[in-house]
Amino acid sequence: MSPKHLSRDTKRFLWIGILPSALLYGLFVIWPAINALMYSFTRWDGLSTPVWIGIDNFVNLFKSGSDFVTAIGHNIYLTVIPGSIILTLALFFAWMIHLKVAGSTLFRVTFFFPNVIASVAVALLWVLLYSTTEMGPINNIRQALHMEKVPFLESARLLQSIVPMMVWSATGFYLVLFLAAMENIPVDYYEAAHLDGASPTLQFIRITLPLMWDVLTTGIIFLIVGGLKFFDAVWVMENGRPSPATHTMSSLMYAKVFEEYNVGYGTAIAVLLFVLVLIITRISMRLLKRERLEY
């Protein structure tokens, strides 16, 4: 329908339909996003007049030995290590379910459980699992095997301890995503490969992986972006006071702004996080999204 043919009733409906969303979105997302860019070029304690300091905040972020450099390292750790385990396990389990097992729905549904639990609750659940008191199951098992108790939650060890938690809670989501992609591949391909004597492993490498490549890309982007934004578990497990040994970009941003009143510096972290999300989404799309295979 071309614009000229819109009746008065239609025009009114379009205004009523779009304006409220556009206003809310403009006032509560776009406007703060623009403000964030402005803040990041200032020195500001949140009360006095902000002082324009150009790119000083960004320069300071990358000074060697700054808390931010350490924090971004933690984000990379929490992206790469759990991410690769999650990816491998999700593909592996999805493939096993795809090869037909009894109770596949039961597996799919229960594997997804941890994903719907609040990240705060997941973090607290793991705090209890890791507990060094009498009721901590993991340390109890260690003792039964005549191993030392391990203070899994101390700052120096926390990031390592978060890895199993992330694997536990996220694998189900990626499994469902990958399984859907696998089941979308026509059976004929496998039948043809089977007739040619291709083993299931070969079928997986030659048929399944290439044909689900774009879903795999989506999964990898989700994992990276999630790793960059990581906040909740570190915050809860450190009782709201992460140390430089455990800060991620988000928690450092929070501490800088709301505890040290260094608003410009903290916002610069947020801006950098945004830029990283943009760059990584673009690069992953380019690198991983090869020619889309049509079938």
Added chain:
Amino acid sequence: MRGSFLEKLGTLVRTGVLGLWMLGVVLPMFWVLATSLKSTKEVTRSPFGIPDALAHPGAKTFAVIAENYTKAWVGSGFSAYFWNSLKVVSISLALILLLGSMAAYCLSRFEFRGRNVIYNAFVAGLLIPMQLILIPLFFQYADWSDVLTRSFAPVARMLQLGNLTVSLHNSHEGIILIYVAASLPFTIFTLTSFFGTLPGGVREAAMIDGASEARTFFSVMLPLAKPGLITVAIFNFLGLWNEYLFGIVFLADNKLKTLPLGLASISMQAQYKSDFGLMFAGLVITMVPTLVVYLLLQRHLTKGITAGAVKG
């Protein structure tokens, strides 16, 4: 014969491996549930045994369960956290679905000047991390509260309300506005493509019958979009119910806190650290609502993920 034996063995191994992972996923959750039925003394004495309340059901052991859950629900305010969550999330969801579906419908079914610009602006929001808008929103709310308070001051004087502070800060209204605005990109993106798949003639047919645009939308198009609305509702529900980062900034007041915020703040207070009964009961109260919603609607949720996966 040999092939079928190998096949059977393969299936058995696969089921075994999957079963092991299932145990790993479910056992910690059962452990939490079981422990929430024990008194703190029982937790220390037999942390992994079957709870007395189940092994020897009776008034005395049931009292333990009642005590844990009363302590959490009444004593530590989990009932308030629960109702706050329910209020914030349901109002947000209603607004998201109403506003998002109207905007998506307009953007997908009509050609008008500026349509692509508006659509692209919304979709660009998918790439904005919430961290980016968190800090400016905090100061934006502080500024607005000055303006609002000053403009309401005459009214407050007239009604003799004293020094009335009107603020979006530390209020459910304030965080609902943020939740709705921040959920619009995903909602509009998903629903625009969903409305695009509906048959084109339906709207025209309704219009010929003399229905207005609004009537056509609400009584013809919206019901057709139900599957899409359900998908969007589930994802937004889970995201908002579990939201934490905005909550700690905008709902600092204990009586305004939602479940994740309440659970986190109780778990951080030293005096509760060894009150296992309370802690586990609180954890169960926080976990159960989303698990129930998931179990009831898991088919739709899987379909939503599947649709996304297939589209790529």
